[in-house]
Amino acid sequence: MKKIFTTAFLLFLQGIRESIGAPLNTFFMNFTDFGNLPIILFFIAVIYWSYDKKLGEYLLVSLSFSRLANSFAKLTACVYRPWMSDPNVHPYEKALESATGYSFPSGHITSATILFIGSVIRGNITKGLQFLFIFCLVLMAFTRCYFGVHYLSDVIGAFIISLIILFIVGKLFDKLEDNPNFDLIIVGAGILLSVLLLVYATFKSYPMDYDSAGKLIVDPAKMAIDAYKDVGFTIGILVPWIIERRFIKFTIDGPFDCKFLRIAGAYIGYMILMYALYPLIKASLNPLMSNFLNFFMFPCYVILIVPAVIKFFQNRKKDVYEDIS
Numbered sequence: 001m002k003k004i005f006t007t008a009f010l011l012f013l014q015g016i017r018e019s020i021g022a023p024l025n026t027f028f029m030n031f032t033d034f035g036n037l038p039i040i041l042f043f044i045a046v047i048y049w050s051y052d053k054k055l056g057e058y059l060l061v062s063l064s065f066s067r068l069a070n071s072f073a074k075l076t077a078c079v080y081r082p083w084m085s086d087p088n089v090h091p092y093e094k095a096l097e098s099a100t101g102y103s104f105p106s107g108h109i110t111s112a113t114i115l116f117i118g119s120v121i122r123g124n125i126t127k128g129l130q131f132l133f134i135f136c137l138v139l140m141a142f143t144r145c146y147f148g149v150h151y152l153s154d155v156i157g158a159f160i161i162s163l164i165i166l167f168i169v170g171k172l173f174d175k176l177e178d179n180p181n182f183d184l185i186i187v188g189a190g191i192l193l194s195v196l197l198l199v200y201a202t203f204k205s206y207p208m209d210y211d212s213a214g215k216l217i218v219d220p221a222k223m224a225i226d227a228y229k230d231v232g233f234t235i236g237i238l239v240p241w242i243i244e245r246r247f248i249k250f251t252i253d254g255p256f257d258c259k260f261l262r263i264a265g266a267y268i269g270y271m272i273l274m275y276a277l278y279p280l281i282k283a284s285l286n287p288l289m290s291n292f293l294n295f296f297m298f299p300c301y302v303i304l305i306v307p308a309v310i311k312f313f314q315n316r317k318k319d320v321y322e323d324i325s
Contacts (some may be wrong), residue, residue, distance in 0.1 A: 006151040007086050013146045020110060029094055030144040034136075035108030037067075038298060040115050042270055045302040047119070049266065049310065053252050055123050057241065060303065061186065062169040063114045064237040065229040066162050068193050070110045073161060076198060078207050079104035084217050091148035093157040100225055101151035105158035105172040106150045113162035117130070117179035121166060146319055171288050182188060183242050190238040195230040201227035220287060225287045232292035233299060250314065266306045273301060 017025060033039070044063065081103045082089040091099065098108070116133040119125060125133075141159070144150040174184045206220035244250070254262070263291025277297065282290045 006090065006153055007082065009152055010089055011147060012098040014148055017092065017146060017148075025092060025094075028093070028143045032095065032108065032140060032147065033098075035112045035140050037107070037111050037275060037295075038270075040111040041298055041302060043269075044115055045266070045306070046263055048302065049262055049306060050252050050254075052265050053250075055098055055110050055119065057154060058113060058122055058169060058173055059118045059184045060237050060241065060299070061173075061190075062118055062162075062166050063111060064168060064234040064299075065105075065187065066110050066114050066165045067159050067191070067195075067233050068197055069165055070105060071109055071197055071227050072200065073105050073157070074102045075204060075227070077100055077104045077267045078218075079151075079154070080209075080217055082151055084211075089148050092146075094224050095147035101152055101226055102218060103107075104247055105161055106141075106144050106154045107158070109137075109141050109150075109158035110154045112137055114166065116164065118166050144258050165240070180245075183245060187238045187242050188303065190234055194234050197227055198231055214225045225291060228288050232295035235268045236296035236299035237303060238240055242306050244303055244315075248304070248307050248311050250311040255316070261308075262310060263311075266302075269301065269306070270298075273297060295297070 033113055041063070043061045044056060048060060048209075079102055081091075081099060083091050117139040120133055137159075141155040144155055145152055172182070176186070193320045201224040206223065207218070209217045211217055238280065252259070278294050281294050281297075284290070
């Protein structure tokens with residue numbers, strides 16, 4: 001009965017999507033793309049670099065653990081995508097590129113919840129901005145069902161998982177305020193969970209169901225390889241984070257124009273990673289290493305490389321002022 005209900009909801013939305021057509025589909029497609037991990041990461045990076053470093057750290061660490069939780073949940077539940085279970089569901093073709101592997105929970109909503117709800121919980125933002133963030137999350141969750149790539153239970157499950165992660169990381173950060181060395185415990189836990197995820201993804205049993213053409217509906221080997229993405233991403237956050245805390249220690253100080261230039265310059269570097277280095281690594285290395293390295297380098301750039309450049313210019317500016325005085 002539950003499956004019938006969730007499928008009926010998707011078919012209802014599918015009827016609306018097919019009757020309205022291109023204009024709304026294009027708008028929703030642009031909006032749902034906002035939930036892609038590199039985009040979520042960059043928006044958190046902007047907070048981290050220029051608005052509130054502590055909030056940025058909280059969101060980044062929460063994002064790392066949420067990706068691990070998302071992987072564990074996907075590999076455990078092994079829920080097929082809606083169109084794989086019911087041929088009456090016809091997903092929006094342009095949304096299929098980011099709809100790979102198992103369905104539960106939604107990776108888009110897992111990451112978006114960390115950004116939006118995490119900012120609401122611990123960010124010093126206005127009521128209006130809080131409402132906007134919640135609205136954006138709800139609309140993004142709706143688009144995942146609207147395009148037929150997720151069940152309603154997938155987005156609700158992702159929301160709950162991320163809320164739990166935000167709560168746990170919040171408690172860990174409270175301890176970090178009293179004991180600065182507690183970050184070693186946080187990083188150690190993340191590395192341990194990453195290793196466990198790789199072992200779990202490699203050796204667990206998977207459903208071996210085939211479609212009408214005799215092809216595996218979801219390839220277990222691919223799911224094991226995909227786990228390296230989340231492990232690379234997690235390590236790419238946690239290890240640079242602890243290095244930055246101990247050796248770089250940049251601040252977000254500076255006038256608005258400096259912060260704008262900081263973000264603009266970092267954005268150019270981010271695009272170079274995404275459109276030049278990412279495809280080069282993917283083409284040059286085996287899937288395991290390319291997945292790990294590609295998803296390691298983005299958070300490493302955000303947490304280690306950019307802050308090191310910021311700190312360099314902050315020190316240089318300080319030296320200039322000292323020479324003048």
